[in-house]
Amino acid sequence: MTNVVGYKRPRAGTQPNYLHPPYQSSIKRAPRKPLVLLPHTLSEVTGPLFGHDLIGQNDNDLTKQHAGEPIGERIIVSGRVLDEDGRPVPRTLIELWQANSTGRYRHALDQHDAPLDPNFTGYGRTVTDAEGRYRFVTIKPGAYPWRNHHNAWRPPHIHFSLFGPSFMTRLVTQMYFPGDPLLPFDPIFNCVTDQRARDSMISSFDLDTTIPEFALGYRWDIVLRGRNATPFEE
Amino acid sequence: MSLIPTASQTVGPYLHLGLTPITIADIAKDAGKGEKIVISGRVLDGEGQPIPDALLEFWQANADGKYAHPDDTQDKPLEGKFIGFGRVPTDKDGRFSFTTIKPGAVPGPGNSLQAPHIVVCLFMRGMLKHLYTRIYFSDEQAANANDPVLGLIEDAARRPTLIAERQNDKAEYRWDIVMQGENETVFFDC
Ligand SMILES: [Fe+3]
Numbered sequence: 001m002t003n004v005v006g007y008k009r010p011r012a013g014t015q016p017n018y019l020h021p022p023y024q025s026s027i028k029r030a031p032r033k034p035l036v037l038l039p040h041t042l043s044e045v046t047g048p049l050f051g052h053d054l055i056g057q058n059d060n061d062l063t064k065q066h067a068g069e070p071i072g073e074r075i076i077v078s079g080r081v082l083d084e085d086g087r088p089v090p091r092t093l094i095e096l097w098q099a100n101s102t103g104r105y106r107h108a109l110d111q112h113d114a115p116l117d118p119n120f121t122g123y124g125r126t127v128t129d130a131e132g133r134y135r136f137v138t139i140k141p142g143a144y145p146w147r148n149h150h151n152a153w154r155p156p157h158i159h160f161s162l163f164g165p166s167f168m169t170r171l172v173t174q175m176y177f178p179g180d181p182l183l184p185f186d187p188i189f190n191c192v193t194d195q196r197a198r199d200s201m202i203s204s205f206d207l208d209t210t211i212p213e214f215a216l217g218y219r220w221d222i223v224l225r226g227r228n229a230t231p232f233e234e
Numbered sequence: 235m236s237l238i239p240t241a242s243q244t245v246g247p248y249l250h251l252g253l254t255p256i257t258i259a260d261i262a263k264d265a266g267k268g269e270k271i272v273i274s275g276r277v278l279d280g281e282g283q284p285i286p287d288a289l290l291e292f293w294q295a296n297a298d299g300k301y302a303h304p305d306d307t308q309d310k311p312l313e314g315k316f317i318g319f320g321r322v323p324t325d326k327d328g329r330f331s332f333t334t335i336k337p338g339a340v341p342g343p344g345n346s347l348q349a350p351h352i353v354v355c356l357f358m359r360g361m362l363k364h365l366y367t368r369i370y371f372s373d374e375q376a377a378n379a380n381d382p383v384l385g386l387i388e389d390a391a392r393r394p395t396l397i398a399e400r401q402n403d404k405a406e407y408r409w410d411i412v413m414q415g416e417n418e419t420v421f422f423d424c
Binding site: 015031039048110159192197225 | 236237238239240241242243244245246247248249250251252253255256279280281283285287291293295301302303305306317318319340341342343348351353355357358359360361362363364365366368382383386387388392413414415418419420421422423424
């Protein structure tokens with residue numbers, strides 16, 4: 001067996017800690033014992049690869065999944081998936097979920113007193129193209145309250161899940177919107193201490209992908225872990 | 235060029251909306267060979283309470299110890315439909331269950347061989363970043379004793395947290411994930 005080339009480890013402050021007391025649910029769920037350092041083996045650097053056959057016709061257009069049009073501000077979210085060396089990540093699965101324009105999720109546990117929209121599910125998926133590009137048409141999600149602390153509101157966000165080329169590049173994150181007044185108060189957004197890493201979760205408004213008379217464009221690039229250059233860099 | 239990898243964020247309480255449309259609870263049916271097994275258990279928090287909003291993803295080699303991935307260059311057969319990936323949420327009692335085939339041994343660092351194992355990626359509300367752990371098998375004692383990854387766990391008393399217990403003579407294994415406390419599952423920094 002030749003040596004396996006592993007994936008790079010995160011720089012300090014660029015990823016959240018498991019225990020983050022301002023996010024109360026982390027207190028009983030974060031591991032308390034130190035994690036065991038694992039240099040990557042073949043089991044880590046491999047992982048599931050998905051193809052376009054998983055994707056149905058309206059899976060990346062959340063405004064066309066029902067008989068009627070959903071209520072709310074139509075938006076186009078697009079960008080590229082790159083690795084940390086700037087190389088595109090082609091043909092990788094992206095799954096996405098979000099609240100509707102009133103801040104309500106189509107989920108049995110969501111008790112927020114805001115209306116559901118019969119024309120909006122809030123789920124989509126796509127596969128990046130050969131240049132790592134993706135694109136969704138959706139509705140801008142609303143803010144919603146949660147019970148983490150007094151008067152706690154989540155800033156509007158879209159949940160993203162990505163795979164990349166190995167099980168080590170797995171990422172679940174949230175995309176936020178520029179200029180949102182709730183961001184400074186959100187313990188989930190602020191769990192990332194490195195400001196550049198934190199701000200990279202905020203999309204930017206983009207006139208180039210905005211479609212006249214139709215929808216506002218937001219651009220958001222997603223960066224997955226990159227690979228070491230040699231097997232001995234761990 | 236060096237970019238900062240995008241930060242992880244919690245899956246939150248509504249993870250099912252985004253992650254369970256692709257649920258894969260039985261991958262044995264795609265395997266041409268190997269012993270069909272069921273692995274089930276519970277996910278428990280620091281107070282021993284079940285975690286009903288967690289999700290497990292698993293990744294494994296086929297019965298010959300070959301991964302369906304281009305980085306696995308071993309000269310071993312792949313089976314047409316077998317990918318080796320699955321995904322199951324926990325239920326209201328924190329239970330999960332999935333059906334697969336027992337994987338073969340795969341190469342480790344140097345000339346070592348890793349005992350048969352399944353890599354698990356764990357998500358839940360309350361966790362800002364996913365965790366990796368592994369499932370080994372109680373009926374592979376000799377292989378487990380020589381496994382280079384189990385050997386990285388300095389406190390040997392914690393190693394059993396990664397070993398699924400075979401239930402008598404049935405091809406069923408029991409494996410719980412405990413987030414905190416005396417029996418806290420070993421999680422890997424990888
Ligand atoms: Fe959310």
